[in-house]
Amino acid sequence: MTHMYERDLPQNAANHAPLSPLSFLQRSAEVHPNRLAIVHGALRQTWGDTYRRCRQLASALQRHGIGKNDTVAVMLPNTPPMVEAHFGVPMAGAVLNAINTRLDPETVAFMLDHGEAKAVIVDVEFMPVMKKALALRKATTPLLVIDAEDAVHGPGDALGNQSYEAFLAQGDAAFEWALPGDEWDAIALNYTSGTTGNPKGVVYSHRGATLNALSNVMEWDMPKHAVYLWTLPMFHCNGWCFPWTLAARAGVNVCLRRVEAKAIFDAMRDHGVTHYCGAPIVHGLLVNAPTDLKAGVPAGIKAMVAGAAPPASMIEGMEHLGFDLTHVYGLTEVYGPATVCVKHPEWDTLDVGERARLNARQGVRYHLERDVQVLDPETLAPVPWDGETMGEIMFRGNIAMKGYLKNPEATQAAFKGGWFHSGDLAVQYPDGYIKIKDRSKDIIISGGENISSIEVEDVLYRHPDVLAAAVVAKPDARWGETPCAFIELKANATATAEDIVAHCKKHLAGFKVPRAVVFGELPKTSTGKIQKFELRKAAGSAAAIDV
Template sequence: MSHYETNLDKNKANHVPLTPLTFLKRAKEIYPNYEAIIYEERNYTWAEVYKRVVKFASALTKIGIKKGETVSFLAFNTPEIFEAHYSVPMTGAVLNTINIRLDAKTICYILDHSEAKVLVVDRQLHGEVKKALKTLNKKITIIDINDKYADQSKLEKIGDLEYESFLNTGDENYQWQMPEDEWRAISLSYTSGTTGNPKGVVYHHRGAYLMSTGSSVAWNMPNRLNFLTVVPMFHCNGWCYPWTVPMLNGRTICLRNIDIKKIFELIDKYEITHFGGAPIVLNMITGAPESDKKKLKQKVYVLTAGAPPPSIIFKKMRALGFEVMHVYGLTETYGHVTQCAWNDEWNNFDEEKQNEIKARQGVKYPNTEGVVVLDPETMKEVPRDGKTIGEIMIRGNVVMKGYFKDKEATEKAMKDGWFHSGDLAVMHSDGYIKIQDRSKDIIISGGENISSIEIENTLSKHPSVSIAAVVAKPDEKWGEVPCAFIEAVKDKPVSEKELIDFCKETLAGFKVPKKVVFCELPKTSTGKIQKFELRKQV
């Protein structure tokens, strides 16, 4: 054995389990009187946030919540769900944030499958929640969030306890425990499955800590930033920013609902510097009426993830004063694990080429050990030619522990020592990844692979197209052909023939959509297009 390993062991002085809970404790100790969270007229300092969090954790333990049990939250982006990212794990329990747009059946499934002991829920969501609770075959403690900024026409009491009253039953001197093992679960997020029941993705304290530190480096996030919560905090724990921002003594400004006029107002009032959002949100920002927009006082940094955004979005956002960075990740990877890190030499390219590069998924985050494009059959890297399609595979400390109570699915996802994303991509000569499609979205026409994303990018360049989504349409001759669904720009009519002719200008004939449907596209709560709904139509 090496001398470096002899009598040089881990001990309490040199090895402490990593947990993002320490970020809040540090903020409270160093910056107690700095503004931490702002929501409408509610304004909390770090000392106040810490006190509220500790009291809520204490209140949970008083009603019997124990280490390893599940506490669910069904809430909008308000201070309560931010606080939950600390209060729940302070008890040793696991935070389960649930998508607010889910139906009663799925909510019931998640509460049952997660073995939730407590559900904290916004009263505006009473309709689906009450239906879910009727079919839930177990007792669960319900705590209501009674927010005066909720839609008052939709409010109804759900449980016997109310958030603020319950919080005040807790002890502000409660001695919460650090996790004795950084591998301990901190949160549980359910995937938005398109078929069957959603899968529960388990995060650990170590991964949450490393995602927070890696995010700040990858995005050049400074201390004292002003962060706007556009990404729902139920989605991948808000891409882990409820843990990242306190580390930087940043202010979190809560946005309850996606309201573009409100986004511009908050940017102006609080000098917002950073926010994240799906491409659909960026599309809404650039397409907003001039009366809703405000001229930016400073540059605003934006992360976008989800379906790869059309390159035209980058041009439109830059014109308004936003600097957009494209990132990529999954629920299973704590959110983003790749970024389109910019190289200065690209500044010499023309704007169209720059925007094309910005639409790539890019290279791995500093907290990610491996992101590669492999042939899923041979598990060998694809050539770096920008053409050969393989599957994105990921390795590192920000890959989930696994799927909750699903050993088979976990083993399948982690086969051969890599997490299999299911996303098909090419690798460029410079090592930058560009997604071609989800494996289930690739169109195979006459034996040729067609990227639906390539067609969507082309369609989105037409001035009359607001959003485009392309899926495979069954065809007797070719097996499958592309079918485009279009949300048109208001007051800019366009015909099916015009769009097909527009595609013919730049796309190979077999890639041109054979049919165009005009409609409002079905979307998830995070702005992703629900292509499975479109496939049903064709």
């Protein structure tokens, strides 16, 4: 017999609706239609206007036959069309694939094919790369190409079928969009480097996007109408879900095409910026900027850093600016940040070195993540909370991906035992805070972007003079890490470091090209496996070269 709490209490449309960040946009447009939503150059766009334009985008997409579970790719900087794509594309029932604007044509072509994109919106600046990528596609199905022009950038050659504004004009501003039938429906597709040459497609759900967007609000105590500066690329984990977070708070998206110290400080002064996010390189850029650029910058700006632990010099520099720095940690597979190093008032009395040690930890789980622990990767038993015993960081709960697109083996391995396996090795302290000690994956994080060492090694092996090659991370004051190539040449080969770099530039995006090249016999095990741990030691003393 069923219990009384299980009888005659059905789930229905009156008491249950799928979670989706699209609801945030609708509410802000209804409650705050005249509040500022987007700033870009001379453009000032309200939440009411933004809602209408997103509905037009969704309507236009559907009129072109794009709907449920179709992929719409975008290659855009942090501009208004990128904000609008985060709502207009899923309003059509489609899935947004925001492509890294720094990638080479070959990788872009792979993503368009693998994600089976039906349309792509491309900014004028990236048309040359996209033009090459379209020529390299293996798929023969037609692709709708939409050109996104930008007055801030200036004109460019047309590539697509029509301009973004002309495309929007075909849509209905009163389009009757609908929430997803299931909150588990896909909302976004993001590609991550992983440890193999081809990137893996990480699929996000409406539910996960909603809950991480709300977690962002809670981790920062983010107020209504916060003014957020887009220094973090929106292509990176959908801007850590902040396009949806800003809609939940009816905040202001201050767009920024390029991350430059003067442009950032000017925007902070001109628009009263209250929040921004970025990799360590962004914060370092501000700390080390000329003094005159910092004059008159508002005090109390909240900054979020991820990608590497903030050193003492950064914490001290941010304090001198009057900024409040929060350290978070995560991966593409967990919607960006999923842990936060929550600061405690008693830390304020400690010297900067001790504060840096405490703030360098990856911290504790986000509010709406179910659990994050350091576990033994074999037994899945928790490691002792002693700050010494290493295990693997694992996540479970509300803000883990649906899985890897068209890759069931990788998905099954990632979720083995009911936990998402991050691949990062860490310890857990008595207070529960997690601290990364090493990476089990050979991923280099440069300026907040992942670089697969295997991808770079594959390119190096294509050079006719290379006998053996290995790539590891080299510490870098500006970028955090950069690729360092160790190369064993064939007998009588004469290739120079400059030759190797020139070869890499032909096949890799600029940020993936090695910044240091070291020649010599590579250390190997008795079975011939290259000993990368020895190379990591050597990389610290390898001199960088100009690339």
